[in-house]
Amino acid sequence: MGNSFGRLFRVTTFGESHGPAVGVTIDGCPPRLPLDIADVQRELDRRRPGQSTLVSPRREEDRVEILSGVLDGVTLGTPIAMLVRNTDARGKDYGEVAQAYRPSHADFTYQAKYGIRAVAGGGRASARETVGRVAAGAVARAVLAPLGVTIVAWVDEVADVAAAVDGATVTVDDVERTPVRCPDSAAAAAMIARIEAAKKDGDSLGGVIRAVARGVPAGLGEPVFDRLDADLAKAMVSLPAVKGFECGSGFAGARLTGSAHNDPFVPAPGRATKIGTTTNHSGGVQGGISNGEDVTLRIAFKPTATIMRPQQTVNVAGEPTTLTPRGRHDACVLPRAVPIVEAMFALVLADHWLRWRGQCGAP
Amino acid sequence: MGNSFGRLFRVTTFGESHGPAVGVTIDGCPPRLPLDIADVQRELDRRRPGQSTLVSPRREEDRVEILSGVLDGVTLGTPIAMLVRNTDARGKDYGEVAQAYRPSHADFTYQAKYGIRAVAGGGRASARETVGRVAAGAVARAVLAPLGVTIVAWVDEVADVAAAVDGATVTVDDVERTPVRCPDSAAAAAMIARIEAAKKDGDSLGGVIRAVARGVPAGLGEPVFDRLDADLAKAMVSLPAVKGFECGSGFAGARLTGSAHNDPFVPAPGRATKIGTTTNHSGGVQGGISNGEDVTLRIAFKPTATIMRPQQTVNVAGEPTTLTPRGRHDACVLPRAVPIVEAMFALVLADHWLRWRGQCGAP
Amino acid sequence: MGNSFGRLFRVTTFGESHGPAVGVTIDGCPPRLPLDIADVQRELDRRRPGQSTLVSPRREEDRVEILSGVLDGVTLGTPIAMLVRNTDARGKDYGEVAQAYRPSHADFTYQAKYGIRAVAGGGRASARETVGRVAAGAVARAVLAPLGVTIVAWVDEVADVAAAVDGATVTVDDVERTPVRCPDSAAAAAMIARIEAAKKDGDSLGGVIRAVARGVPAGLGEPVFDRLDADLAKAMVSLPAVKGFECGSGFAGARLTGSAHNDPFVPAPGRATKIGTTTNHSGGVQGGISNGEDVTLRIAFKPTATIMRPQQTVNVAGEPTTLTPRGRHDACVLPRAVPIVEAMFALVLADHWLRWRGQCGAP
């Protein structure tokens, strides 16, 4: 269970890392939207391993095939199924993993839950599952395009290196300029150095991704459980390795006084509602509903669990053992996580846009 | 939409702050569970305004009535509906609010979404909505009780004052000892001082709540979208005023290396799985599934939006105006939010327990 | 579980027959719709026992209270909770029922499923549960009103007496003219005679209700599982005592040839789509989607399980016993089921209208 996300724009992903394929089905996509498979492929290419020396060398082409729901470049309103074959499955690397639980991986918890697990490549727990999310995210962007919504995410921190950028103006081009996907070139250089050092050291690093959606119309999100920020929190914390989430002022906001934190309303003639705020501690969401300002997030990723060092653990019989490192690893997943964060952001916004239209739209 | 939460143990809340009543319906509660209405009432009493000088003086009795689903103190398996009448609705206080949007409240966004809003008391956007959540949480605890799961939350930070406590041992009694619900008495005293100063100042404060669930069996949570931590993130960020969420190491974990962050597995003879970890940076969740360690969360609350100072804003015509303060306010909502956080924690765990049983349980 | 219905316009009912109350919460109702509580009350009055000598003499006022989601006669877009207190609960009548399973009632299956049951009045299995459905149906009608959709149902058969009416022209006034709710006065008289004879005989009768929705726009319904006719089938078969469902030609259509059954398309200048059909074997639904013709249904109700005759059965220990009749009974539930059928019809159409708008509506 739990492999579907969204209420009206609803995606269901499937696939084990080293099984035949991974993919996604989207149910509820509006009809008559232009959808170019090249747009889907481009996002998949951004998350693909092997883009630079910074990330995992697994080299899969990750060619997406659209199986249904699109005809002559236009959506039909029927389910859009997309498939990516697994081609680089090296079953042989995983013998030891079958016998011992890797620390801070999902080997043990899968076994505890299901009483069985696909050992090779981490099975369903592999980040390879996010292929389906990214493909679906490209379709969600097509839903949002007519609204003028744009989404950009970037690596804001790696270990103790933090970027200094104005979130209001960062562009995708700024982000894509460096392999670490940090728009602050000085910080980017320092991040790359940190990652290469960690890699040499057989260790790994975590960090923080920031994400902004611009042009989100006021009125998206539901007041109570399905608040826009709550659904974004779920979307982001559902990603592998995420340990923290902030919207707007986040944990820092908890230290401010109300008089400093409140966002004063002012006339905003250019806005559809004619109303804006002078500050944005709310992160574009008030009472769970978008207010027309940028929706701003920060997401914390722990360091990659796979490291190239011996580690203490237990085997499947529960006896102590030492796991010897082998295979490949991403010393830092954050650069590759950027398009995944953007995809989840797009899924949430597209779904809430359709929800709004369903309940509150024009007759 | 969006007023329901959970998949098998599913709650739906209703009610405006100053309407006739607030309440909740729970669908999917297992049958034959002992449920004492006094247990529900006790949790409601913990979240009620007017418990101390620290919190809002609105004095409602908040007597809960169970309308269905329980007979002679035992659950029937049918929907449990619970009702709390609103008795302290002072419609007269809200004249100005009808004309101007309060900064960082939901007045403007409700208007943008629905084109209409219940002005008095904030309507559905009021924290009074959480009455239903707390009542449902008491039922969720009854579901979890046979498993030996216990949940405790406390105020960990108010503004710049932080508690120093060992999260592994804090008890509900420790928490309830001070009106600010902080188990570190020195910190509690400082928090109280800060809150009283802010109140005198017409200002408000935010802070951080920590929460721990102990005795959670390994295997709860779904691997992909409905990860246990993802559903907890949604649950907590869906609460009014929450801007941040952490599970386990959170944002601090993003600064560690993998070798420092990974939680080594060791034999744990007392545990059902016979396996535990020496550290708990994972916060009890790995790959979205509980591993049998304590599930640990931190939740950031912004300072209360209502302050007793004049504020710049716009009126419903979009023209600049100044809002003059009046009425009552909680200078700091965190003490009252403690039982609400616990309730949401219980709802998520109870739901995932039933989900586990449905998919993986004994035939 | 299973006490909710609908995807966007989502209703959740609660309440045992002899508990404190029955009611409903509607989540997803569009905002700014006029909603008069008198319209809700009128539908409840139509389903109330004691309207004539034909139906159960249980005399409850069934006064509905709107607890939330409506202000000054207009919907807010927030959950609409409605409550009807149970006032005529005669616990004393149900002693024997606690010990023996009434044939073709739900006593045994509730016990088998839940291991517990609310004996008095049949608990949740009582037709009293439909109070919530009827109240919600009145709100659904308010959603449909701006579209010009009207719904009418009537008693078409009782036992072997069948009405002869033109379904295309029957009005609610025609239906309400007789206590048996059959617009064919001759048939109505015969039905009444049959019911009174059965009552005198301590026996009960079943029958068929027909229902028509007019003005349904083309395009409502989903192609695969959530076909409009499939959701209508579920809606109707979910009513107590229903054993059969037909849309359009139904079982009789299975005997026709394709050349006789196909509905030829013709220009229909007055229709939004400018296209109609000359016959309507399809019952207004093709491929699961409405085509603009009348949506026509027939629903079969078994005879009431409660009869005033001794019956063979077993007790809770599984031993043979004889159940002696006592209390009250509806010799034929069909007249009271008419507004319930209409309510379910309205719930399905309102939900599919919002679904259509969400996925396919104007931007």
Next chain:
Amino acid sequence: MGNSFGRLFRVTTFGESHGPAVGVTIDGCPPRLPLDIADVQRELDRRRPGQSTLVSPRREEDRVEILSGVLDGVTLGTPIAMLVRNTDARGKDYGEVAQAYRPSHADFTYQAKYGIRAVAGGGRASARETVGRVAAGAVARAVLAPLGVTIVAWVDEVADVAAAVDGATVTVDDVERTPVRCPDSAAAAAMIARIEAAKKDGDSLGGVIRAVARGVPAGLGEPVFDRLDADLAKAMVSLPAVKGFECGSGFAGARLTGSAHNDPFVPAPGRATKIGTTTNHSGGVQGGISNGEDVTLRIAFKPTATIMRPQQTVNVAGEPTTLTPRGRHDACVLPRAVPIVEAMFALVLADHWLRWRGQCGAP
């Protein structure tokens, strides 16, 4: 929307008739179940066109590929995705259909709903969509196997020819003995003659399928909206060409008196509950919950809409035109619908079994 079915055992189908592929993803399947791909293939072979001269000559191999969720013949608990490539897509046959709406097909309603449609082969409205249902049904049978549940369906009527069989004893072997899938050989011969005559005549026939599930444990089904019979009604009416549904006594039961219709309870030592009924007008479901007796259904199919005769219709501009017959057609779909009905039956039972276990199962 609407391409998913089930709550815990949840299937989502995708695919247009003449697109690259059709398929299904199942989320929520229990782990550790033996699943042989040959069992899936066998059910697909039963629904495949071209099995006899009675049905459509379209000859596709319909080889299923399992993409995920199964390893070494055992389910993993993760999503099971299954794919069948479309290999016999003859786009050239559909030129005229692009210009004119086929009577009683979904061409017009798809256009009305989506403003676009995949013309070739009927796109998503094709019965080819049921490939995914049948594949999923084979997995559902694997879920039910440990419970001892068996399901059998057969052609009970074609046009005016009705089988005379004892539903309590019909076996799959009885059914598979004739190409028309009717276990009464005399009736089967008459049905085949009728179908061949209709085919020669360019016409088509409808009929009725009966289905029985044996060994269903008492206690499955939810009391209110998600009654077992209501979910079965939705499942069956969601199939192409279905116009009617009965559980147990159906429409005939509406003519009986209560004293004749009620099913007396008696001791049944061999049953888990030790209780059975002497008759089964209830069709194994009382109050929406299974009672341990056979669950019995009848499903009415209209005659195939495709006929080999000129038909009056309108073109996409709304102007009258005549559609000339061409291509292939099933003169009677019922034989091929038998495995589809069984599959839907299995999906509903598997889902309700997991639901029962989730809410009411052993701790």
